[in-house]
Amino acid sequence: MAARILIVEDETELANLLLDYLQAADYRADILSNGNEVTAHIESHPPDLILLDLMLPGKNGLEICKEIRRYSNVPIIMMTARIEEADRLRGLEVGADDYVCKPYSPREIVARVKAVLRRTHSTGQRKSGDIQLRRNTGQLLVGGLDVGLTALEFHLFELLYSEPGRIFSREQIMDRIYSDYRVISDRTIDSHIKKVRKKIAALLPEKELIHSVYGAGYKFEVQ
Structure with a gap:
């Protein structure tokens, strides 16, 4: 079965663009635009990977990442316009597996999704x-x-x-x-x-x- 990707992004146009590229790569994908919706969605539709924007209405990406890491090791790729090293470190230190700075290519996101899933889903x-x-x-x-x-x-x-x-x-x-x-x-x-x-x-x-x-x-x- 195709991996399920959760896109947490409040920029509608960008979220839909990622959705199109992920579906074209044979992934299933869902979109959320508010950080307060993430926990309940994960419980009802467990994803194989999360694309998580840092700046969101409701809970921000760092809060969400910390919360998820209390109960799940699901891979998280954090996406943000913040490019300072301190911001990248903060995201990685709270449990993100990768960090992508905006603007980015949707093809790059798909490539990173494949790479992270390949690492986490290898057998043995x-x-x-x-x-x-x-x-x-x-x-x-x-x-x-x-x-x-x-x-x-x-x-x-x-x-x-x-x-x-x-x-x-x-x-x-x-x-x-x-x-x-x-x-x-x-x-x-x-x-x-x-x-x-x-x-x-x-x-x-x-x-x-x-x-x-x-x-x-x-x-x-x-x-």
Whole structure:
């Protein structure tokens, strides 16, 4: 069945344009224009991905993203006219998986949707001791309990986990897991690493899995 995309955008013409392009790419799509409608819609029509505008009537995109992350790891691509790094960081830090600055091409949005869904819907699972990766659901389990990573955090951990002991530079991480690393900074990587560590530590306090290598980057290693 075709993936369902939720477009949360109050600019009617832009929302309809995205709808047309997504449907032409064989996706199902719904449109909401008010931030207060999002939670109820997700409960009744769970999407596979959300395109979320930052500036909305009702709840804004940041509030919505924070709220969604309390109960769902659904991929979120944030869309906004704000181009300052601090704004991009804020969106990514509250759980967005990607960030697109306006004006953008609808073709670019479709390409990003495909890339994010490809990462989050890949199949298979890997297991090492108490640590288990479920790629089909985008879950990291520790002792059978879900760590609760966002889709982007999962792929960051998966990259490090795929080659234990290998040091990945921030540039390599940006190139591997972000669809447009040009809008990402070292601070973004460090912020995501910090959040992943904190979530893992809540279930596995006695072990450090992600290690900083001064001046080089990060690596996965059980110690």
